[in-house]
Amino acid sequence: MRGRSHDEGARRKRAARAALASMAAAAISAAGVAPVRAEPTATPLRARLEFIRGPGAEDCPDEQLLRAETARAMGGVDPYDSEAPFTMTASIERRRGKLAASMFLRDGDGHGRWFDGFSAYDDCKVLVTAMALSIAVLLDDAAELAAPPGVPVKPASPPAPPEGPCSPDRPCPPQPAHAPPPPPGTAPPVRAPPRSSALPRIPAGRFSWVAGLGAVTGLGMTPGVAGGPALSFGARWPAWSVTLEVRGLASLSGNVEAVGMSVSTLTTDVVFCLDRRSLFACGLAELGILHAAPNVPLNATSRLNLHSGFGARAGIEWPLSENLSARAHADVVHPVAGAAILRHPGAPEPERPVWRAPALAVALGIGLQARF
Missing domain, CATH: 3.40.50 (Rossmann fold)
Known part of the structure; x- marks a missing residue:
C-alpha cells in the first residue's frame, strides 16, 4: 500500500x-x-x-x-x-x-x-x-x-555492512525488495x-516539381479588359522557383473603333521567383500571339501579331495542406515588341492602327499550385 x-x-x-x-x-x-x-x-x-x-x-x-x-x-x-x-x-x-x-x-x-x-x-x-x-x-x-x-542505475554508495555473522546486536543488511507491479488501468x-x-534528416535543399491552375484578368494585352485560364508547370527549391506558364485570354470588349471584332491572345511566360515564407517576387519574360478577327466583311482579314516583353510579378501564397497552396499575384509587363490591330492589314500605304498595345500591361491572377 x-x-x-x-x-x-x-x-x-x-x-x-x-x-x-x-x-x-x-x-x-x-x-x-x-x-x-x-x-x-x-x-x-x-x-x-x-x-x-x-x-x-x-x-x-x-x-x-x-x-x-x-x-x-x-x-x-x-x-x-x-x-x-x-x-x-x-x-x-x-x-x-x-x-x-x-x-x-x-x-x-x-x-x-x-x-x-x-x-x-x-x-x-x-x-x-x-x-x-x-x-x-x-x-x-x-x-x-x-x-x-x-x-543499471548508479545509486549513492551505501555504508559497508558490518562484518561477521548476523546477531541482535549486529543486524544483517536489508535485502532489496522487488519493484511493485504497476497499478491496474x-x-x-x-x-x-x-x-x-528513425526518420532521417531532411536535406536543406529539398527539390519538388510544381503544377498550377488558375484564372487571369488583364488590361493592356487586348483592347479593353481580357480574361481567361492559366496553366503552369515548373520546379521549386526552398528559396526560389522557375515555372513555364501558358495563358489564353479573350477580350471582353466587342468593338474596336465601332468595328465589331473578336480579339484573343495566347501568351507564354517564363517566370523566375524568389520565395520568402508566404511572399514571392518574380521576374518574367513573355512571348505571345494576338489574334483579331472582324465580325463584318471588311478589307481586313484575321490578324496574327507576335509580341514580347519583360516584366515583374509579386504575390502571396496560402498553404492549404503539405502539398497544396492557393496563390494570388499581380504582373506588370513592358512590351519590347508590341502588337497592333490595323483596319487594312494589306494596304500598300502605312495606316494608323485602330489599336496598339500600351507601354505597360497589368494582370491579376489567382489559382492553386500543387507540389509533388
Whole structure:
C-alpha cells in the first residue's frame, strides 16, 4: 500500500512538472522572453540529441543553439551525451504557416518516456529557446524517470555492512525488495520506432516539381479588359522557383473603333521567383500571339501579331495542406515588341492602327499550385 502511494505521488509530480514545462515553454515561444539562468544541477539525466529541421524550417538555427540554451537553462550543465542510453529527438517544421516544434524522449529499447510540443509563427530562435527550457525542466531531476531496461542505475554508495555473522546486536543488511507491479488501468508506455527506423534528416535543399491552375484578368494585352485560364508547370527549391506558364485570354470588349471584332491572345511566360515564407517576387519574360478577327466583311482579314516583353510579378501564397497552396499575384509587363490591330492589314500605304498595345500591361491572377 505504501509502494502504491509512492508511485501515485511520483506520477502526479511528473505530470505537474510536464505541465509546468509546457506552459513555460509556450509562454516563451509567444512572448520571446529568455529563460532565467538556473542553478547548476548535480546529476541531470543524460540523453543523446537528435535535432531535425523539417520542411519550411531550413533557415532555423542548428542544434548548437539548442545545446547552448539547454545548458544555460540548467546552470551551465550540458545534459547531452552521444553515449547516453536515452535519446532526445527534437524537430521543427512548418505546418499551415506556423513553425511547429516537438520533443520526444525514448530509452535504449525504443520505449517512449516523454513528449511535448508547441508552435510559433516566425521567430525560430525563440522557439528553439522554448524547446531548450522544456527539455531542461524534464532533465533537471534524473530521479523522475526510471532507467532504461538493461541499464543499471548508479545509486549513492551505501555504508559497508558490518562484518561477521548476523546477531541482535549486529543486524544483517536489508535485502532489496522487488519493484511493485504497476497499478491496474495504467496504460503501457508508448513505443517509439527503433533507432534503425528513425526518420532521417531532411536535406536543406529539398527539390519538388510544381503544377498550377488558375484564372487571369488583364488590361493592356487586348483592347479593353481580357480574361481567361492559366496553366503552369515548373520546379521549386526552398528559396526560389522557375515555372513555364501558358495563358489564353479573350477580350471582353466587342468593338474596336465601332468595328465589331473578336480579339484573343495566347501568351507564354517564363517566370523566375524568389520565395520568402508566404511572399514571392518574380521576374518574367513573355512571348505571345494576338489574334483579331472582324465580325463584318471588311478589307481586313484575321490578324496574327507576335509580341514580347519583360516584366515583374509579386504575390502571396496560402498553404492549404503539405502539398497544396492557393496563390494570388499581380504582373506588370513592358512590351519590347508590341502588337497592333490595323483596319487594312494589306494596304500598300502605312495606316494608323485602330489599336496598339500600351507601354505597360497589368494582370491579376489567382489559382492553386500543387507540389509533388
